[in-house]
Amino acid sequence: MSGLFADVATAIDFTSLGLSPIALDLGFLQLRWYSLAYIAGILVGWWYLLRLLQAPGAPMARRHADDLVTWATLGIILGGRLAYVLFYDPARFLQHPGDIVKLWEGGMSFHGGVIGVSLAIILMARRHKLDWLRIHDYVACVVPIGLGLGRLANFVNGELWGRPTDASWGVIFPGAPGDLPRHPSQLYEFVLEGVVLFVVLWFLFYKTDARRKPGMLVGTFLLGYGLARFFVEFFREPDIQLGTLSWGLTMGQTLTLPMIAGGIYLIATAGRRASGKRAGLRAG
Template structure:
């Protein structure tokens, strides 16, 4: 299995240095108050995702009404924050946070897991669907179409922060991240923004607007799971593994192992979607 792509490259002046890009993790600094791009990425992802969800819900045969979509934004936001943080704690640094449990709530210091966020949002959807007696799987389909926005903004903020850099590489666009070392590295954050954000959104957009996928419960969310899983699995070959974890069994990173159940689950949802199509009866979507 491929674990490295190129030998380490010394800083010879041939590669762009991150600090020369003039980027700062702080978007607004008023002295007494700082607003970071990382926070803005979450806000932008939620707002744009909400806007797009309303566009989707406005189509005939939607599984929920406008009022349900508005409620879902609140529940999903909690799911993202709580699930994302607990996922990071459990998957990446369980022992460290066991020693300092008070640090778990310090979300402003960074440390969020997308996989944990997915679990949190899924639980939020299940609760909202149960509360309003709606089809939870079809709601998952619609929400899945909005997630690439958050992924795109989030990965861009990772790049602006100069974090989650890639492995050493000698491609012309490699960048030297001083917080890592003096080696030129893949800007893997931008790879993820392109694959998980732009490309995955385009695939889901086509399936929703140009096919009958939204009438086959599970097909869109299944496509999202497979698409994200494959994109993340691939980019992990270019992304530097977490220093405290390194590579795990079979030479795979934690990020890759976490995508395996997503890909398998997504394949199953896609393969069985047509069998659930007759359950997707049109529901009123007006308040």
Template sequence: MLLATLAAAAADHIHFADLGLNKVALSLGFFDIKWYSLAYIAGILVGWWYLLRLLREPGAPMSKKHADDLVFYATLGIIVGGRLGYVLFYGLDRFIQHPLDIFKLWDGGMSFHGGVIGTTLAIILMCRQQKLNWLRVHDYVACVVPFGLFFGRLANFVNGELWGKPADLPWAIVFPGAGDMARHPSQLYEAGLEGVVLFAILWFAFWRTRARYAPGKLVGIFLLGYGCFRFFVEYFREPDAQFDGTIFASFIHMGQVLCLPMIVGGIYLIATAKGRRERVEPIAGAESVA
């Protein structure tokens, strides 16, 4: 009865088709440039710029040269980790049957949680090679990640994907391929919380407190903040189709399950950061960042 009512009311809501959005940003005839690809590029470039700005402040854990190398390692970790995470967490059966589909990145399918794992491992590898404090480097990286989250969720919205549950709200949207019911634009909820709000929290912690001198505190704030925000938004987000009829659709979403270790890890890093503070040492060459 409720679904029928929502479907009948959909005519009074926003229709995605009327927004004039197109997942293709620029078509060259033989090649299409999609907003999703541009979102990744924008997140990396803006994040790189902001990272260099952070490194100008006293106590930086690495130099500009290290930051330049970090972009390569982090990008590799995002792509490899994000794709493999999606395969393992959301579509293992499909990729077992069609293993070559793993390489079809242009078809979409990236896991943020997988990207976090991949980027973490890539940064640890770089730090071991260059003898840097990997936890302090992660603190600075955590401050720039919200840029990528913001642009990525906007791209999800432009693509008309990852929509929310049915809703009868003035801003609810009828998405193509999602039936006749208006739905929560959960992509925008995530862009606001995981992008704008989380960035503001980390900005305050970095610029208005001495959190950057306590190894692990900033990354802990990021993990706790992202985990809580994502867990909350999942209540408004439609469960992934591959989990229809399972516990990951009816009781708890897969996204929420993957957030629980992030929340616990974030609390631990924040609680133990003070004990690591006295071991902070300046990095040679960090003061040369221009």
């Protein structure tokens, strides 16, 4: 074989890594890394949120955060799954509607999860008469934890692989068409969406006054995630049932465009909201 994929022998064979999607097999029960990533993301995120709330000027108390975990978990599951069904593989689920509840087989949309969590925050905030936008700011700092763990689980599962590559770190994933070395795009996303985005938000929260500007942190998250996902999609294999859409973008890139636009808007108007809040406090 010649050309772009001439060095297949130097690529990493995924099976040689000894990874398995099953973390623990008890015979009657199998615990998968994918499920554990969601559970760990929620629990670690909850712990980190409580740490953030210890900083002066928090928009809610510990009891509100405890309540929010339940609401947010439902938002992640329902929003993430329904968005995947509607945007990524509607034909399959129309034919086999029972598959919608088979979450253990994978198939979650992060964009849908964001919408689900956002609605959960708004409902919870209205119930307790809290500032829903400032709660979004705090939750946005937490989300990269779950994102990063989820991308690692995607890699362990050998799913959502990248496009073919001749890079020395290319990985041959079992089940991927052509047995060609591919970008480990799951790890690219882990670094950008998980590690880098977490560090940026941590810095803005603790080292600047961003948390006092409603919308600044969640706007930074939306913009950062949107740009990272849009970029990585150039290295990630499009969903086989969709491919590249007629307008030249993948579904993942298309769904990030509203996030990027919303992030820019929230960042650009955060200072104005902070000024308005301070003026309101002085008037009161």
